[in-house]
Amino acid sequence: MAAELTALMLFDAGDTVLVQRDLYGGTYRLISSVLAGKGIRAEFVDLRDLDGLRRSINGTTKGIWIETPTNPLMNLVELRAVAAVAQEDGLITICDNTFLSPYFQRPLELGIDLVVHSTTKYINGHSDVVGDAVMTSSAELGERVGYLQNALGTCAAPADCSMVLRGIRTLALRMEEHDRNALAIAHWLEAHARVVRAAPRPRVSSAA
């Protein structure tokens, strides 16, 4: 959450951030109650609907917040496509990449400006740290985020960083195993006589 707060502090009162409609509840709370009270507005949109996304952009729109896969509904957003729309209007894109980790998804390589991670989860992997990180390949955004981390005090403690460094060394091994286990369970459920496939959920247009 410290990483998320730091990244969102790039925006000012009066700015609007377009936010993926379903996402981690803590992010929703931060954006909809804490930041809204300070004048940074959020508009919740379905980022799978690119035409709806384009229609939602106006003069006050300054950023797009993406989570993919979403927690807990596991909806997927096309990062490259959203980044391309954002670039047309000079918007800052931020992706919460906690669920796939950099092992399975690298948003910066797909055109996203900033990535946030809860390192509490896969990156540390040992359940002994609460932490997070902000990543960017832009020197300008990196400098602004660094300034904010220093000003807000949202940087991690050295001992925690050392634990995360230990954890990240086994990220690849652990993610491969998570993938193998999850796929085995999915295949077992798929073949189970009592499991029926739910109808796909319709996309919700932001214009609706």
Ligand SMILES: Cc1ncc(COP(=O)(O)O)c(C=O)c1O
């Ligand atoms: C997708 C996602 N992002 C961010 C967070 C926040 O993580 P933390 O509590 O480590 O700051 C969580 C926590 O569950 C999460 O699931």
